[in-house]
Amino acid sequence: MTTSRRVLVHPDKQALAGSVAARFITKTVDILDDRGTANIVLTGGSVGIAVLAAINESSARDTIDWSRVSFWWGDERWVPRGHADRNEQQAREALLDHIAIPATNVHPFPASDEGLELDDAATRYADELATHAEDGTELPHFDITFLGVGPDGHIASLFPHRSGIQVADRAVVSVRDSPKPPHERLSLTRPVLNSSERIWLVLAGADKASALGLAMAGASRDEVPVAGIKGRRRTVFFIDKDAAAEVPESLIAPSY
Template identity: 65%
Template structure:
């Protein structure tokens, strides 16, 4: 897969979150100038949640037509809806509850309160993707997909060595044995992730330096799933200085 990949380094987590927020607002306005609607995939984790909070706090977010944006998630912890582990709950508290987005366009994974069986929950999300897809497709055109990267190199809930990273037919998989708690999760599959026009991986901390370095060096996707995170148009690693410790200088792009 050919794609424009770049690494943008920021001094610390706060400046990283602010820069990604500003870039998102600018880019989503451009996208909405070109298309009638946009589809954005959100991620969990402290850094991505900080980005959402920075978007909320930016005066420029008032220039975004939020009614024309649909929000999705790359993965979710299969727990009760009120659990603090839920990615969608974190996103609502950080941003979605504070902007005029249509509730019908917030596509959260089912919680255990809503669907008790995890495989049925995976099938439910696959159905939502299918219903929002253009004719002949199985999922929407994703304009921007946010991803976090774990210290083990996982993206969404696709972990090294587990079956999910090898799935090519399903659009959504259930994860029963996540090495990171909670063990039950739901995740988009790699083909869906790679269908996104733009993938933005947001990473902070020294524990992300190794997986970032390996991903950029062409490590096996089976061993470092982040190596497979490549958007159709562009892939950007937004990182802080600590996470960039093992990135060759030649791969670090000038700031936007």
């Protein structure tokens, strides 16, 4: 299967969130028409949550049959269920609590107050992924995976100069040395993220420009983890003008 990578620049964070939200709604309707169901992997961060809020605010929100959509997460902070820092909680407040989606279609990571150790929680989420796998695989068919990018180039909870980005023998990794708090987290591994048909990286701000520029210039995934991310069909960087400062002009798509 051929794959492509594009960079789409928007004037500011608000325009970025609105544009990605509109594109998500249109694409998800198409995926449901084509496949019947859709599996979406969500991210956290201010821009990722802004996209979910923009989907919720869209007049086209309910053109999606949410009963046929399932949500997963790329990573999660090891804090109690309902904690304001959980990506799950932020996503629920921004979108999931406002749409007609069955509870069984929402697949959050385990939480720190559920009686599990961190490694056991990683195993449990890997088991849940396997339970919903496509025939002959160990993973669901991920249609769209949202990712943010940190100023250091990290994606999900896979950080530079940490072992997580190198793990390829399991679906979920437990993280104990995150350079940003909380230090304990759970994350999908790079091969799982890259199994997605489409990866949509959404980022804004001048502090992301250096990492994005390095990734586009061919930096190693160990130095800049986002450099190791590539969807099976398509990889799109949705960015604002500030984040585009170090991206070569030749890589920026004129439109979509």
